[in-house]
Amino acid sequence: MSENTRASGQGRSVLDFVGAFWAWIFLLLLVMIFAIANPVFLSPFNLQNILANMAILTIIALGQTFVIISGGIDLSAGWVMGMVSVVAALTINTMPPGAPLWIVLTVALLIGAVAALIAGLVNGLLIARLNVPPFIATLGMFGIARGVAFLLSGGMPIPVRTEGLGRVGNGYLFYFHPTAGWSFLTPPVGLAQADMRQLMGVIPNAVIFMLILLFVAHIVLSRSRFGLHTYAVGGNKEAALRAGIPVSRTLIAVYMTSAMCAAFAGVLYGTRFTNGAANAGEALLLDSIAAVVIGGASLFGGAGSVIGTLIGALIIAVLSNGLVILNINPFWQFIAVGVVIIIAVLIDQARERLIRA
Amino acid sequence: MSQGNVRRLAMFALLAVALLALAACTPVAPAAQTGAAAEPAATEAAAPEGEAAAGDMPTVALVYGVRGDGFYVTMEKGLRAAAEEMGVNVIADGPAQFDATLQRPILDAVVAQNPAAICIAATDRQALIEPMKAAFDRGIHIISVDTFIGDTAGDYTTGDVTFPLSYVGSDNVEGGRIACEAIIESIGGSGKMYIQNVRPGISTTDQREQGCREAIEATGGAVTLVGVDYNEDNAARAAEQTAAVLQREPDLAGIFGTNLFSAEGAAQAVKNAGLTGVVKVANFDAPEAAIEDLRNEVNDIVIAQLPYQMGQKCVEFALAAINGDTASIPKRFPTGYVVITRDNVDTEEAQNAIYSSQ
Numbered sequence: 222m223s224e225n226t227r228a229s230g231q232g233r234s235v236l237d238f239v240g241a242f243w244a245w246i247f248l249l250l251l252v253m254i255f256a257i258a259n260p261v262f263l264s265p266f267n268l269q270n271i272l273a274n275m276a277i278l279t280i281i282a283l284g285q286t287f288v289i290i291s292g293g294i295d296l297s298a299g300w301v302m303g304m305v306s307v308v309a310a311l312t313i314n315t316m317p318p319g320a321p322l323w324i325v326l327t328v329a330l331l332i333g334a335v336a337a338l339i340a341g342l343v344n345g346l347l348i349a350r351l352n353v354p355p356f357i358a359t360l361g362m363f364g365i366a367r368g369v370a371f372l373l374s375g376g377m378p379i380p381v382r383t384e385g386l387g388r389v390g391n392g393y394l395f396y397f398h399p400t401a402g403w404s405f406l407t408p409p410v411g412l413a414q415a416d417m418r419q420l421m422g423v424i425p426n427a428v429i430f431m432l433i434l435l436f437v438a439h440i441v442l443s444r445s446r447f448g449l450h451t452y453a454v455g456g457n458k459e460a461a462l463r464a465g466i467p468v469s470r471t472l473i474a475v476y477m478t479s480a481m482c483a484a485f486a487g488v489l490y491g492t493r494f495t496n497g498a499a500n501a502g503e504a505l506l507l508d509s510i511a512a513v514v515i516g517g518a519s520l521f522g523g524a525g526s527v528i529g530t531l532i533g534a535l536i537i538a539v540l541s542n543g544l545v546i547l548n549i550n551p552f553w554q555f556i557a558v559g560v561v562i563i564i565a566v567l568i569d570q571a572r573e574r575l576i577r578a
Numbered sequence: 579m580s581q582g583n584v585r586r587l588a589m590f591a592l593l594a595v596a597l598l599a600l601a602a603c604t605p606v607a608p609a610a611q612t613g614a615a616a617e618p619a620a621t622e623a624a625a626p627e628g629e630a631a632a633g634d635m636p637t638v639a640l641v642y643g644v645r646g647d648g649f650y651v652t653m654e655k656g657l658r659a660a661a662e663e664m665g666v667n668v669i670a671d672g673p674a675q676f677d678a679t680l681q682r683p684i685l686d687a688v689v690a691q692n693p694a695a696i697c698i699a700a701t702d703r704q705a706l707i708e709p710m711k712a713a714f715d716r717g718i719h720i721i722s723v724d725t726f727i728g729d730t731a732g733d734y735t736t737g738d739v740t741f742p743l744s745y746v747g748s749d750n751v752e753g754g755r756i757a758c759e760a761i762i763e764s765i766g767g768s769g770k771m772y773i774q775n776v777r778p779g780i781s782t783t784d785q786r787e788q789g790c791r792e793a794i795e796a797t798g799g800a801v802t803l804v805g806v807d808y809n810e811d812n813a814a815r816a817a818e819q820t821a822a823v824l825q826r827e828p829d830l831a832g833i834f835g836t837n838l839f840s841a842e843g844a845a846q847a848v849k850n851a852g853l854t855g856v857v858k859v860a861n862f863d864a865p866e867a868a869i870e871d872l873r874n875e876v877n878d879i880v881i882a883q884l885p886y887q888m889g890q891k892c893v894e895f896a897l898a899a900i901n902g903d904t905a906s907i908p909k910r911f912p913t914g915y916v917v918i919t920r921d922n923v924d925t926e927e928a929q930n931a932i933y934s935s936q
Contacts, residue, residue, distance in 0.1 A: 494705035
């Protein structure tokens with residue numbers, strides 16, 4: 222008898238460890254496999270690209286994390302992001318040409334945020350006050366944001382040619398050049414085209430932006446009353462109500478948080494791709510949900526974390542980059558992400574059974 | 579949970595910064611591979627970049643617009659055939675959808691492998707400028723194939739975008755004009771026409787529409803355009819939209835589908851309305867499916883571009899650039915067209931122009 226319990230206890234601790242860290246282990250394995258297969262994968266240039274390219278997805282997924290923890294889903298995030306990128310591009314193009322870049326960007330972000338927050342508020346009101354299921358409410362907003370974005374842009378992507386805008390999204394915090402040395406935010410001036418080749422960017426701006434938002438989202442979710450309420454509402458809505466938690470207000474705030482993240486993503490898209498495109502976020506919505514689920518969130522609500530979402534986004538980004546570097550058909554990425562999602566849910570269920578047992 | 583997670587987040591941030599700092603301490607010269615870097619440090623650093631296995635053969639990369647499309651498959655075939663002949667390594671890849679957000683990470687992953695030249699069919703004329711410029715700044719020769727970037731209609735001698743070596747692709751305005759002139763001829767020189775287009779903002783299809791409009795205007799009012807609809811590259815949506823237009827315009831005479839799905843959807847709607855043969859449908863692009871449709875009288879005219887030749891030319895230009903002979907490379911190289919109808923579909927010229935998906 223005692224032997225039995227010890228054995229199962231050990232089994233539990235191993236499973237616990239794998240359950241808690243499997244995503245990290247999986248990510249590490251992926252990195253190792255890709256690095257061994259082609260060392261280019263680990264080159265600083267490539268690693269920085271992976272992080273910079275995942276920034277937009279991660280930011281949408283951050284908003285999605287709040288929503289999914291609250292027990293809902295936000296299907297409109299991708300098109301709200303596209304709508305913001307269009308609104309931001311239109312705003313930037315109407316600013317006087319000489320205006321300082323930071324003012325231009327702040328105004329674009331503010332106006333974009335207003336557009337997004339209206340969408341988030343409507344989502345929240347429908348879900349919290351009128352009891353429309355989140356899937357339906359945000360599916361409606363999916364169509365509305367899509368239509369508004371295409372109407373505003375006339376169907377065309379809107380190019381933004383403001384000087385220096387592209388460098389905000391595509392540039393680096395530092396630049397290093399063997400002869401010109403280090404420089405901050407802008408490449409050393411006066412480099413000939415041939416010398417540009419040895420220029421090395423260090424820490425992409427998009428990654429800084431992503432890290433700041435990750436940090437803020439993490440603090441809000443794990444430390445603030447709003448974060449606590451989000452878990453409570455997702456865990457058990459009735460219990461949360463009885464405990465005196467303002468369920469409606471929390472839900473409205475959750476959907477506005479998601480919309481705000483979509484706004485940040487839309488503006489970042491504008492600076493990285495120097496245009497506003499209605500369909501900018503179309504390809505990212507399902508990946509954003511995948512990232513959150515791989516990160517251990519439950520679609521039934523009450524579980525999930527910012528760190529988990531980050532790992533989920535990392536796995537997706539590393540897969541999509543590694544498969545290209547290995548010259549494997551990228552269609553495999555769909556299959557790989559699909560398998561990882563299913564594994565994530567299975568492991569979660571196994572852990573829960575163990576905890577209950 | 580909060581305490582542990584803050585620590586983990588901090589650890590990740592530290593790790594990221596450490597990795598990036600490490601990156602800074604070992605500046606890898608991307609140019610080493612082209613042999614331009616003289617410093618020994620740079621040559622050393624080039625070794626772990628995985629270039630050793632490639633030997634002395636230069637590498638040319640192809641980043642196409644969407645995977646599994648017969649057009650790009652044929653282009654890759656042409657590129658690989660020419661590359662083998664000239665002793666050039668090839669890497670080729672592209673996104674699962676024709677989408678800039680998906681194409682960019684692929685371009686970046688290709689750039690990380692430091693090819694000597696990249697042939698790219700950009701999926702958006704504005705969104706890909708920055709990443710392509712970044713590749714150029716790393717010393718990689720950039721050649722546009724099929725689509726162009728910037729807003730000078732593929733003219734890389736003026737405007738903001740002049741860094742690509744060349745734009746190898748069909749003159750799509752001309753292609754649209756040829757297509758619609760063929761339709762106008764087949765409908766007897768007068769009547770109503772309709773255009774099924776993919777999505778605004780794609781340089782090639784925008785220009786085909788423009789060319790078609792020019793052909794219509796040239797009739798001096800004999801032919802009128804009843805409208806343009808966008809199907810997001812979805813045949814079902816094209817069929818839906820065309821069916822509605824057929825309701826609205828019962829005397830419609832011809833439809834120009836600016837790509838396969840546009841034309842297939844339009845043709846399906848025409849068939850459903852029992853108007854096959856009455857409403858003439860022209861299909862821009864010549865994948866096998868379009869030729870099948872042509873034989874089955876679903877469409878009436880197929881306009882073939884020459885993607886195989888685009889691939890060949892791109893390798894040829896890339897190799898010239900690698901050898902330092904940029905003067906011989908034209909900034910614009912229009913590949914031509916073949917107009918395929920049921921009368922000439924079995925000729926050798928037409929057969930060679932069909933895009934095959936294997």
